[in-house]
Amino acid sequence: MGDIEADVVIIGCGPAGIFTALELTQKSDLRIVMVDKGPDIEKRICFTRMGRECAGCSPCAMLCGWGGAGAFSDGKLTLSADVGGWLENYVGREELLRLIDYIDKVYLAFGAPTTVFGTNTDVIEELQRRAQLAGLKLIPVKIRHLGTEKCADVIKAMRDYLSSRVRILTERQATRVLVDGSVVTGVELAGGIKVRAKYVVLAPGRSGAEWLKKITKELNLKAYNNPVDIGVRVEVPAPVMEPLTRYLYEPKLIYYSKCFDDQVRTFCFNPYGEVITEFYEDVMTVNGHSFLNKKTKNTNFAILVSTSFTEPFKEPIAYGKYIARLANLLSGGIIVQRLGDLEEGRRSTPERIKRNIVEPTLKSATPGDLSFVLPYRYLANILEMLQAMDKLTPGVYSRHTLLYGVEVKFYSSRLELTKELETKVSNLYAIGDGAGITRGLIQASASGVVVARSILQREGFSLELTSENLPKNVPSNL
Numbered sequence: 340m341g342d343i344e345a346d347v348v349i350i351g352c353g354p355a356g357i358f359t360a361l362e363l364t365q366k367s368d369l370r371i372v373m374v375d376k377g378p379d380i381e382k383r384i385c386f387t388r389m390g391r392e393c394a395g396c397s398p399c400a401m402l403c404g405w406g407g408a409g410a411f412s413d414g415k416l417t418l419s420a421d422v423g424g425w426l427e428n429y430v431g432r433e434e435l436l437r438l439i440d441y442i443d444k445v446y447l448a449f450g451a452p453t454t455v456f457g458t459n460t461d462v463i464e465e466l467q468r469r470a471q472l473a474g475l476k477l478i479p480v481k482i483r484h485l486g487t488e489k490c491a492d493v494i495k496a497m498r499d500y501l502s503s504r505v506r507i508l509t510e511r512q513a514t515r516v517l518v519d520g521s522v523v524t525g526v527e528l529a530g531g532i533k534v535r536a537k538y539v540v541l542a543p544g545r546s547g548a549e550w551l552k553k554i555t556k557e558l559n560l561k562a563y564n565n566p567v568d569i570g571v572r573v574e575v576p577a578p579v580m581e582p583l584t585r586y587l588y589e590p591k592l593i594y595y596s597k598c599f600d601d602q603v604r605t606f607c608f609n610p611y612g613e614v615i616t617e618f619y620e621d622v623m624t625v626n627g628h629s630f631l632n633k634k635t636k637n638t639n640f641a642i643l644v645s646t647s648f649t650e651p652f653k654e655p656i657a658y659g660k661y662i663a664r665l666a667n668l669l670s671g672g673i674i675v676q677r678l679g680d681l682e683e684g685r686r687s688t689p690e691r692i693k694r695n696i697v698e699p700t701l702k703s704a705t706p707g708d709l710s711f712v713l714p715y716r717y718l719a720n721i722l723e724m725l726q727a728m729d730k731l732t733p734g735v736y737s738r739h740t741l742l743y744g745v746e747v748k749f750y751s752s753r754l755e756l757t758k759e760l761e762t763k764v765s766n767l768y769a770i771g772d773g774a775g776i777t778r779g780l781i782q783a784s785a786s787g788v789v790v791a792r793s794i795l796q797r798e799g800f801s802l803e804l805t806s807e808n809l810p811k812n813v814p815s816n817l
């Protein structure tokens with residue numbers, strides 16, 4: 340393959356990159372090239388999705404390829420400006436709310452289910468009151484749940500729509516960003532192929548964060564550290580969480596611990612779902628997902644403690660990896676422990692897990708002792724939060740509750756960007772989770788639209804969506 344000429348080249352085919360392309364193709368005839376180091380969606384085979392042991396693919400089949408980390412995500416579209424990233428700091432709250440509404444309509448147009456959780460305000464107000472009595476803050480968020488299998492279908496429909504309008508290069512890694520003075524001129528791919536373009540959009544996700552860090556250094560761009568979130572994944576019988584999940588699907592609970600005054604929060608609820616493993620480069624961490632149609636007997640969610648390190652320590656990702664690696668070292672991967680065993684200061688054994696009332700959905704987890712892995716501060720915060728939650732949803736603080744460790748959420752360093760998400764190199768944009776400005780499907784997608792609109796404006800195209808440029812092969816209910 341020889342060098343390629345384009346108007347816009349997008350690195351990363353996750354939600355951020357896809358929504359950049361969708362917006363550009365609907366409103367212009369610009370020549371667009373999309374590049375991803377992973378394979379096309381049909382070729383992405385991830386064993387953990389099938390309940391089998393992680394094969395350690397490189398690049399990770401769960402995170403890389405068409406759809407990025409979004410393709411096999413749980414597909415919870417969080418329709419709130421309060422969670423999922425920091426885009427509000429760039430575009431303002433009003434504009435973010437407008438973008439969320441717009442993004443949601445695009446997902447609907449490509450086949451997302453119509454049901455939205457979190458709309459019954461009377462029940463939610465009562466739950467908020469009860470949460471307050473338990474010392475918790477309940478942030479109500481509306482959620483449209485695609486489920487893992489539907490999410491992949493929607494992302495594939497977007498690929499089918501874009502494939503005739505955009506040149507898509509999968510299994511091609513971007514290596515360098517080409518710059519002339521202070522203006523971007525394109526990118527170089529592995530093998531030395533150059534894609535020359537007036538605009539370059541970097542959307543490499545968390546799996547491309549290290550690469551972006553390298554580019555940041557090469558181009559002398561400024562970046563700020565984000566916090567690192569460390570904790571455990573909790574698994575309980577699904578009926579225990581029903582009073583919350585029936586109405587909210589993703590109850591966002593916040594607690595300030597008595598012992599350290601740290602903020603502790605719940606994250607990523609998966610009602611009737613499965614606990615799964617995830618790789619962050621060479622370390623294995625735990626996560627969860629749920630299907631729209633396949634149900635287990637359990638609900639899982641994460642309890643995370645956020646830490647923002649101050650001077651002189653500047654390596655939050657290295658710290659999180661260190662703790663995850665310790666769990667990997669002791670167990671060969673993920674540790675599972677009964678809450679009762681943790682309280683009594685003993686490890687869980689295969690026999691104790693076998694006779695436990697809650698049956699683990701992650702079969703490959705090794706029974707062990709999380710107190711050898713998590714610093715006291717994290718453990719104390721997590722136990723306090725579970726005790727508070729038990730007042731709201733009795734049964735959470737049971738000796739049969741399973742704790743999997745460790746769950747770590749690494750957020751990429753936040754690049755210094757303008758309101759249009761442009762770096763100090765002209766026409767070089769950075770968006771999505773990789774740029775450290777988002778941490779969820781909706782805001783990652785929205786960041787793509789922000790950049791596309793900036794490019795459209797610079798190129799003199801109208802931002803109005805007219806009936807002529809609506810997607811033709813999808814239901815046009817935008």
Ligand SMILES: Cc1cc2nc3c(=O)[nH]c(=O)nc-3n(C[C@H](O)[C@H](O)[C@H](O)COP(=O)(O)OP(=O)(O)OC[C@H]3O[C@@H](n4cnc5c(N)ncnc54)[C@H](O)[C@@H]3O)c2cc1C
Pocket residue numbers: 350351352353354355356374375376377398402403404405406407408409410411412413414415416417423511512513514542543544545546547548550617626627628770771772773777778779780781783
């Ligand atoms: C298991 C799991 C469940 C999740 N569930 C939810 C959920 O329910 N709701 C929610 O809102 N969010 C969820 N998320 C988070 C969500 O998936 C991400 O926030 C979102 O996908 C980020 O989009 P992105 O486009 O910024 O990056 P990504 O989706 O990570 O895509 C980045 C792409 O860039 C490619 N890339 C990286 N570097 C290069 C390079 N050098 N050259 C070429 N290509 C490169 C990667 O291969 C990847 O395909 C989940 C994530 C995971 C892992």
